Amino acid sequence: MNSEQRMKSEVEIWKRKMMKKSGMMNRITKKAQDKINGLIPEKAHKVITESIKKMVQATLFGSEYLTKPKETYNLSLEEKEALIKDSLNKFRKTAVVEGAGTGAGGLLLGLADFPLLLSIKMKFLFEVASIHGYDVKAYEERLFILYVFQLAFSSEEHKKNVLETISHWDEVKGELVDVDWQVLQQEYRDYIDFVKMLQLVPGIGAIVGAYANYNLLDQLGETAINAYRIRAFNRNEITEEIPLDSDK
Template sequence: MNEYELKVYDEVEDWKRKLTRRSGMMKRLSKKAQVKVNEYIPDKVHQMMTDSIKAMVKATLFGSQLTTNHNQALGLTLEEKDELVRKKISTYQKTAIVEGAGTGAGGILLGLADFPLLLSIEMKFLFETAAIYGFNTKEYEERLFILHVFQLAFSSDEIRRQTLEDIEKWESRKEQLVEMDWRKFQQEYRDYIDLAKMLQLVPGIGAFVGAYANNNILKTLGETAMNAYRLRLLQKAPEL
């Protein structure tokens, strides 16, 4: 073990503490309002949304699997892998900014197209990150882990703590976590996205809001993915 791994272990511990901290009052109030709105939506509509997002995610998982270079980080140290992931985060942020600005500038119709486009960017990034840290996404359990990382990035306090616990204990829990709770998955993500991108459909400011929101969304996903995979690689404190 080396000094860099010890530094990373401390960074991951700090990230976990930040992640389990209670959200601010405005975010909690917004979430309560979203939950209340969701209660008025008929079950048939919820099921339609769930089925739609499930199909969309599975399609992006398949596409990302085909286009990811699974051998891009062979022989690299953890420090070199971290640096490569940081470069990927920057690249995907720029892609998401262009996509958000383009669909935001287009008003309501193009704004609606933003959802699947952003989702495909996010999933592609997660596959790249998994490959860099040496995890084989051809295995079902690794694709399931990707979905848990995604959920960890975009969920409310309670779901976030529960998902972090699953990720921390992945090796012992993965056999029980056979399938995602797709309704919870789509609802948490939709609520997060709605809050972040509320003004994107407004003509005139949509481009700015779309670009700004997408940049922050990829930044959040990048930090979450990087630390989730570091957590798996460094289960206990390294010894110098």
């Protein structure tokens, strides 16, 4: 099996994993999450919502995440991914330190973790796009980044729709004018709220914060690598379809 076949096989396995239905543990977690959400101060909900809204606006229209396209045109996909994994290690370390620090500081610093972690995630995604040689000044590239973000942190049902869009990006990107930030923020909150809210609990906040941030960056890294693999396959006019049906 050559590297291209291996990557395509890995993407297929990843897609099947992404499309798995929620197990009993996820349903139990969801119930606990709903209960905890009702106990969280309204101020916390407002901070989270506003942070996500500002992140979306900055991604689409701002300049704080801008990076120049890397000179990687002569590199193979494998070589580009090696650079991405190096970059992920750096961003993950930053996220772990930040999560432990804010988690140890109680409610106020715990709330500060939400916009800080969002910024780390966005900077990583812009770095990934840059390594692949895409110009992140282009609106469509910023939009793609937000779709990758949603693919990493959404419910199974929403992921199916987002994955379909990413899988046919060149065909549909001209029809996309914006991203629904309200849907994005609700999906994101539902995905991470339970573990991140535990970060606000005195005594365990630092441990939870570091652990959560490490795993959330890992999840984002895996998603970004596979999303850009799909795009690279399509760009090279590889026509073999990778099934979305998890039962195949």
